[in-house]
Amino acid sequence: MDFRLSVERLSRKKEFYSVCKELDAQKPASYVGGEDIYNDDDCWDFHKYCAKEFAKRGWLSLGWPAEHGGTGDIMDRVIFTEAKGYYDLPGVDVFGVGMLAPTLFAAGSEEIKRRFLPGIANAEVSWCELWSEPNAGSDLASLSSTSIRKGDEFILNGQKTWNTGAHRADWAFGVYKSDPVGKKHHNLTFLLFDMKSQGVTVRPLQYMNGKHVYNEVYLDDVRVPAGNIVGLENGGWDVVNVLAGFERSNIELVMGLVKKIEELTSFxxxxxxxxxxxxxxxxxxxxxxxxACEIEAARMLAYRIADQQSRSEMGLMDAAAMKVFGSELAERVADVAMEVLGPYGQVKHSRFASMNGVWEYAYQANFLSVIALGTNEIQRNIIAWYGLGLPRMK
Ligand SMILES: Cc1cc2nc3c(=O)[nH]c(=O)nc-3n(C[C@H](O)[C@H](O)[C@H](O)COP(=O)(O)OP(=O)(O)OC[C@H]3O[C@@H](n4cnc5c(N)ncnc54)[C@H](O)[C@@H]3O)c2cc1C
Incomplete structure (x- = not known):
């Protein structure tokens, strides 16, 4: 791959960085890190404001096909994501823009795309992911919440857990058992529904730093129109696999580390x-x-994945490798910062807090990413099976 950018792309890059820099200067005082948007009203409003700023420039639909209002290409999206990650800005719905939209392009019907993509591109609709359950995380296919077809509707029952931002979301995508006696992996259906539907209850799962980001979601006879299906009935596992690849190819995290290392160096x-x-x-x-060297290597790995994505050739192994390397690097970077700052690094709101308490936040938040989006042990299994051809363990 040729890493040099064309003159045209360099000018777009300049525009991405310049808009992000302007937004960076408007961050509310309570914003320390990305997931604060779910915890704090000021941060949520700022997220929506940034989203509108990006949407009006067409930056939430970078790389989409032109017939769905797409602008630019996948490399533009990568560079925009770099800029946004560098300034640690919110404004891109990780679930809607980052996961659901590319999944709909790969697996959604024309009707589904027509209905749901505009709300993502213009930042009108926020999404959450309802996959994990108390007894189904790594082995997601063993989930037990149900979606039983009755005429033109599915009736949903069960419990989901760890649902990031579900208390702020307008809509949810998720997967449910639609054939209780069907074979594992062939009995699930992928559905979209309005979080205001009757029978949906969202309860907070307080994180150890006291913030409300995660939730449990209870479904009690929730009626979902059959037209809200993505993929085929009982074919939800195929959709899960498509989406999982998009979940794990994340350059934003890496660019956030670039900026943090610059700030630490300056400190x-x-x-x-x-x-x-x-x-x-x-x-x-x-x-x-x-x-810093490892961060540069991670950036190259992320470019490689973007290049593969642009040719629709992204392998499961590459996405898994990026997820493992990026998330564990984030932990190592936070460790280094804590060693450098000593006890001051553990202070958040005080005159002794170094660098606005950013490392106090990062140290507690960074290890989430080795679990969320599929644990790193599972990613290593994927690398072993799909990438290296090692035997699959029973
Ligand atoms: C911060 C955070 C945010 C999240 N956000 C969401 C969200 O928005 N939506 C959503 O649906 N879910 C979300 N999750 C859930 C997340 O996807 C699951 O936590 C994750 O998939 C692991 O599942 P589990 O917690 O059930 O752990 P388990 O699957 O019970 O795993 C426990 C341990 O066993 C290991 N293990 C399990 N199976 C194997 C195996 N075959 N080989 C080797 N080791 C194995 C795991 O690696 C882990 O260390 C989030 C989780 C976290 C922590």
Missing amino acids: CNKTKRNGKYLSQDPVIRHRIAGV
């Missing part, structure tokens, strides 16, 4: 300990340089 250049700048300490220098 080390300005801060003295025992009469010397932190940046003069050889151990600190080596630790920061080490993760």
Whole structure:
């Protein structure tokens, strides 16, 4: 792959970075990291504001086919995502824009695309993901919530868990058992429904940092029109596999790390300990340089995936490799920052808090990504089976 950007693309890149920089200056004081949008009203309003700014420029539909209002191509989307990640901005619904839209292009009927893509592109509709259940996470196909067909409707019952942002979402995509006696992997249906539907109850799952980001969702005879199906009845597992690839190819996380390392470096250049700048300490220098190299490698891996996506050739192994490397790198970067900052890194709201408490947040938030979107053990299994041809374990 040729990494040089054309003149035209360089100018788009400049525009992406310039708009994101302007929005960065408008962040509310309560915004420390991306998932704050679900916890805090000011942050949610800021997320919606950024989303509208992006939507009016066509940046939520970058790389979409022109007949669905698409602008630019997948590489434009990658560069926009880099800019947004660099400034750690909200404004792109990870579930709607990042996961559902590409899935609909791959697996949705024309009717479904026509109904749901405009709301994603113009930032009118927010989505959440209802997959995991108390007894079905890694082994998602063993889920037990049901969607039983009755005429022109499916009737949904059961419980979902860990549903990020479900309390803010307008609509949900999820997967349910539609054939209780059918064979595993051939008995699930992928459905979309309005979160205001009768029978939907959302309960908070408070995270250890005190924030309300995650939820449990209870479904009690929720009636969903049969027309809200994606893929085939009992063919939901195929749709899950399509979506899972989009879930795991994330350059935004990497760009967030680029910015954080720049800020940490600048902090080390300005801060003295025992009469010397932190940046003069050889151990600190080596630790920061080490993760900076890894971040650059992660960026190349993300480009490789974008290149594959643009040719519709993204393999499960590459997405899994990116997920493992990116998420564990985020943990290593937070570890390095904590070592550099010492006890000050653990303070959030105080005059002693270094760098606006960003590492206090990152240290607690970063290890989520080794679990969410499919744990890293499962990703390593995927790399072993699909990538390396090692035998599949029973
Ligand atoms: C912060 C966060 C946000 C999330 N957001 C959402 C969301 O929005 N929507 C949603 O539907 N879900 C969400 N999830 C759920 C997430 O997808 C699941 O937590 C994840 O898939 C793991 O499932 P589990 O928690 O049931 O763990 P389990 O599947 O019970 O796994 C427990 C442990 O066993 C290991 N393990 C299991 N099977 C194997 C195997 N075959 N080989 C090796 N090791 C194995 C796992 O790696 C893990 O370490 C979120 C989770 C987190 C933590």
